[in-house]
Amino acid sequence: MTAPLLEIAGLTKAYPGVVANDTVSFAIRPGEVHALLGENGAGKSTLVKMIYGLVRPDAGSMTLEGAPFTPAEPRAARAAGVAMVFQHFSLFEALNVAENVALGMEDPPRPRDLAQQIREVSETYGLPLDPDRLVGDLSAGERQRVEIIRCLLQDPKLLIMDEPTSVLTPQEVEILFHTLRKLSAEGTAILYISHKLEEIRALCDAATILRLGKVVAECTPREVSAAHMAELMVGKSLAAPARAATPPGAVLLKVTGLSLEPATPFGTPLRHIGMELRAGEILGIGGVAGNGQDELLAALSGEARTTPGTIALEGAQIGALGPNERRRLGLLCAPEERLGHAAAPDMSLTENALLTARLRQGLDRHGFLNWNGAQAYAEQVIAKFDVRTPGAHVAARALSGGNLQKFVIGREIMQAPRVLVVNQPTWGVDASAAADIRQALLDLAQNGAAVICISQDLDELLEISDRFCALNEGRLSAPRPARGLSMEEIGLMLGGAHDMHEADGEVPHVPA
Amino acid sequence: MMGIDPVTLIVALIGAxxxxxxxxxxxxxxxxxxxxxxxxxxxxxxGAVSGFIIAINTGSPWLGFAAGAVGGAGLSLIFALLTQYLLSNQVATGLALTLFGLGLSSLMGEAYTGINPPLTPDLFPQALRDIPVAGPILFGHDLVIYLSILLVAGVWYALHHTRMGLILRAVGESHDAAHALGYKVIRIRICAILFGGACAGLGGAYLSLVRVPSWTEGMTAGAGWIALAIVVFASWKPWRALIGAYLFGGIAALQLRLQAAEINIPVMFLDMSPYLVTIIVLVIISSDRGRAALNAPAALGKVFHASG
Structure with missing residues (x-):
């Protein structure tokens, strides 16, 4: 037993109305890969923010290498040897790789030397990266490499990784794990936050499980089952979504030769997308973020008009129609960004219900709004989808991510769509709410509607979809039956490891 | 174009x-x-009125310029406190600042109308200025003009070749990411606002002490708005801002000379021309949203609220 590198004792942090961390204690030894497990809101992020000096604890102490550790700001934490790779990348799109790395360092060398160091570190750890490229042009996996290299250049003793694999293909995950094991063998301790239990079993030496701000268990991930860890996290056992197999019906939605230029400079163009969607089926579209998911949803919802003749709903051409006309015909969408895209943050749930359900639920007459009807509809959605909120008058912004997601998905499902398109339906949603949403999508398909589920969560897609396609750099692969598809095959469909194969310094990736 | 001497036009253009x-x-x-x-x-x-008052009372144009910069920075400090600490809306606060500044300046300058300020000397000796063509263009100016060009060079160098400039650009690109890395977003922005205020104040003092030179109410007559337009016109690049400013100054100077040369165009059209060109250039630039967006700071105008 070596002495612990970082020891945390009785750490407590309270925010108005919620105790984010309640006397949390654990220890990490040098070279150990330590998992921090818990649902959303369990307090993982607050805990690592305290270690990284972004948040000051109310009570408790930290000890780093035997000395008291009270970082007042990230700079102090970095100086003490703590580095962090953020969940939502802390990168600057309009700056290049070297500039991004320099911003995360205390005392960066001259630009030319830094570029050389970046090349050296990226080759040593198998993470090829060109220092001169704009970060806005990089894939999600490559962006993460920028963050990791930024940390590695400072020789950290402790590396904190906050949900690093949620945006990676399976092959990219493998390469990341390879890098992490190498670091761990060199003596760097890694604090690894995730809720992907199989990954934790493959990678981590120890795990601390948090629930509602408290440490509820510690375990050795290799020795326990994923299901057991899930129960510890949630506090109850979860039912897997279920449905009876139904034969697919008539073709509801047909897309042929859909191409679209992106609306923003860092967007992805869609290229010759074709698909057929039948009644009663769920088509899963997988892919790493930034490969055209947002653009595809915009093209299907009508936010971006396409050439007439590329999209047909039940035989009628709808390519030139706007979102409202498409809603009227039965094509509904739930975009990925809950606040600001799927829902107007400062408007009440009633108003938000009205915004998309007005046409199909008849909530207006001659331009006057039927507030009673709208409120009744919002309350129905709240009741049926178990949205936890004081009432329909509450602003969308006030709901937690999972509850708002249940509301925006429920709002569309209750309008009885013929075709429903959802993007990332369970992103950032806790496990039990995610199970509810998946079940609702399955029920919708069972009742004869067709569902397109765009997601980066491959387990989710395999669980609910009938057929699976991959979206890669704006191109959609041919669909394959989802049953029996292995992670390996999916990874290859997703475009493999995005040039992560070899560390020979060559960067063949073509910006989209 | 008879009657318009290109050398004097260029000299006038640089001053304007x-x-x-x-x-x-x-x-x-x-x-x-x-x-x-x-x-x-x-x-x-x-800046114009504070510079003017100090220059009259001390007799030194240089103290006047310094006071102009301090006055502009002082006014911008109000904006900085309101938008950075009290998180007020930047557009509304900025508009209010303009109205407040116009009112405050007339109050301050009431006793100073119709007076001539002390003369600002040229920098180089007469011998150099007498060289034909190059003399007046290169050496025929006062210190502030050379300072303004040095300032452009300095800003360009700082933005692209120093760590300070990198941090400034990073803060403008994504304040959340910069905050996560531990940079003091609010402090950096306040410094930038004060710098902007000092530059604007210096520009104003140059108007009242050299260009006009006297104090009248509302004498900036929209120059501040043109400056704002030039920043967009320049797609946030310092040297292009120099070109843009000289272009607009050139139109203004040419316009006066065309009037003097009695070219048969109604005066109102010539008065309109700099503003018209501003609008046309802005429309052309913003229609190409891809390229303009690449250079625009992504966090421009967004309120930063540090959380957690």
Whole structure:
């Protein structure tokens, strides 16, 4: 037993109305890969923010290498040897790789030397990266490499990784794990936050499980089952979504030769997308973020008009129609960004219900709004989808991510769509709410509607979809039956490891 | 174009452009840090009146210029406190700052109308200025004009070759990411706002002490708005701001000469021309949203609230 590198004792942090961390204690030894497990809101992020000096604890102490550790700001934490790779990348799109790395360092060398160091570190750890490229042009996996290299250049003793694999293909995950094991063998301790239990079993030496701000268990991930860890996290056992197999019906939605230029400079163009969607089926579209998911949803919802003749709903051409006309015909969408895209943050749930359900639920007459009807509809959605909120008058912004997601998905499902398109339906949603949403999508398909589920969560897609396609750099692969598809095959469909194969310094990736 | 001497036109153009250039380069730094301060006009005119008052009372134009910069920075401090600490809306606060500055300056300058300020000397000796063509163009100016060009060079160098500039651009690109890395977003932005205010104030003082030279109410007459437009026209690049300012100054100078040469165009059209060109250039630039968006600071005008 070596002495612990970082020891945390009785750490407590309270925010108005919620105790984010309640006397949390654990220890990490040098070279150990330590998992921090818990649902959303369990307090993982607050805990690592305290270690990284972004948040000051109310009570408790930290000890780093035997000395008291009270970082007042990230700079102090970095100086003490703590580095962090953020969940939502802390990168600057309009700056290049070297500039991004320099911003995360205390005392960066001259630009030319830094570029050389970046090349050296990226080759040593198998993470090829060109220092001169704009970060806005990089894939999600490559962006993460920028963050990791930024940390590695400072020789950290402790590396904190906050949900690093949620945006990676399976092959990219493998390469990341390879890098992490190498670091761990060199003596760097890694604090690894995730809720992907199989990954934790493959990678981590120890795990601390948090629930509602408290440490509820510690375990050795290799020795326990994923299901057991899930129960510890949630506090109850979860039912897997279920449905009876139904034969697919008539073709509801047909897309042929859909191409679209992106609306923003860092967007992805869609290229010759074709698909057929039948009644009663769920088509899963997988892919790493930034490969055209947002653009595809915009093209299907009508936010971006396409050439007439590329999209047909039940035989009628709808390519030139706007979102409202498409809603009227039965094509509904739930975009990925809950606040600001799927829902107007400062408007009440009633108003938000009205915004998309007005046409199909008849909530207006001659331009006057039927507030009673709208409120009744919002309350129905709240009741049926178990949205936890004081009432329909509450602003969308006030709901937690999972509850708002249940509301925006429920709002569309209750309008009885013929075709429903959802993007990332369970992103950032806790496990039990995610199970509810998946079940609702399955029920919708069972009742004869067709569902397109765009997601980066491959387990989710395999669980609910009938057929699976991959979206890669704006191109959609041919669909394959989802049953029996292995992670390996999916990874290859997703475009493999995005040039992560070899560390020979060559960067063949073509910006989209 | 008989009656228009290109050499005197160029000399006049450089002088006419300098107040706009100073205000624009200051605003460029402010916007690069992610803050949109629409109060340039107000800061300019407060700079104009403070510079004028100090110059009259001390007899030194240089103290006047310094007071102009301090006056502009002082007014921008109000904007900085309101938008950075009290999180008020930047557009509304900036507009209010312009109106406040116009009012405050007339109050301050009431006793100073119709007086001539002390003369600002030229920098180089007469012998150099007498060289034909190159003499007046290269050496025929006062210190502030050379300073304005040095300022453009300095801002360009700082933005692209120093760590300070990198941090400033990073803050303007994504304040959340910069905060996560531990940079003091609010402190950096306040410094940028003060720099912008000082530049605008200096530009205003140049108007009242050299260009006009006297104090009249509302004498900036929209120069601050042109400076704002030039920042966009320049797509946030310092050297392009210089070109833009000289272009607009050139149109203004040419316009006066065309009138003097009795070219048969109604005077109103010539008066309109700099503003018309501003609008046309802005429309052309913003229609190409891809390229303009690449250079625009992504966090421009967004309120930063540090959480957690």
């Amino acid at each position: 452009s300098t107040p706009i250039l100073l205000a624009a380069i200051g605003e460029l730094v402010v916007e690069k840090s992610g803050v949109l301060n629409l109060g340039v006009e107000g800061m300019m005119i407060v």
